[in-house]
Amino acid sequence: GARCLGVLVGGVAAWQLAASQKRERFLQSFGTQAATALESALQERANARRQVASVAEEYREASRRVLHEVNNPLSIIKNYLSVLDSKLERQEPVTGEMSVLNEEIDRVGQLIGTLADIKPVETGPRAFDAVKVAEDVVRLFRAGQFVPGSVQITTALHDDARLVEGDADTLKQILVNLIKNAVEALAGSGGGRIEIANRGHVHRERRLFLELSVSDTGPGLAPEVMANLFTPVKSTKDGAHRGIGLSIVHGLVKKLNGHIACRSGRTGTVFEILLPAWSGASAAPALPARALGSV
Known part of the structure; x- marks a missing residue:
């Protein structure tokens, strides 16, 4: 032997x-x-x-x-x-x-x-305004000729909950990826609407989070795409929301100690993001977080 x-x-x-x-x-x-x-x-x-x-x-x-x-x-x-x-x-x-x-x-x-x-030099926990970051990113897309006439970007951003813990540039990177994917998906399917929303504070795992969402009215994602959504795969021209970008988004959300999940159907796709609320923020009424999955 x-x-x-x-x-x-x-x-x-x-x-x-x-x-x-x-x-x-x-x-x-x-x-x-x-x-x-x-x-x-x-x-x-x-x-x-x-x-x-x-x-x-x-x-x-x-x-x-x-x-x-x-x-x-x-x-x-x-x-x-x-x-x-x-x-x-x-x-x-x-x-x-x-x-x-x-x-x-x-x-x-x-x-x-x-x-x-x-x-970068570690500076400890920092607070930043998630609503302002979202508004700046939307303004970036609207003013920079990124969005075709067939695609509309709307916002539902409320002032009652906006401070989160982490790095503003990281959230900007997340939103740019998600909105860019949504624009490409809608542009390839005849147009539609994208909404960036602030859904306020929610509780999850005994911690307070701020929930943001990026949704579109596109054709939705195929089951095989959903099964490997945050895994790096080669992008295809007809594969909306696919490719290495979403794996990067997933890593960036984890970097912020947050959670991300996706719901998709024939009427569109929604990415839901939970970010740790700034501990110094005033205690606003918060709802229990909806089940976001284990991502």
């Missing part, structure tokens, strides 16, 4: 043969130790190869994610340069557009920094 790693061959003169035969046990012991050392070396080499392959795959995956995410601010920059050109021709002020361009250029730098594992 033992595995044969090789054959150890040695040569002796004829007059040494009798003495060598008397040392057969020693030679067998030497052969066993040599085989053990060789097997250990082979195992270490195999482990090293697996580790190198794993690290290489991690970097490939990180590169794919960064490439996907960098495309979002680059698309915004491209569209806003077009807006800027039009406004300059009409001699209109462009302060707002320049501010957006500066922000998106900074975001490209931050995203590229994640590939090199450049981490």
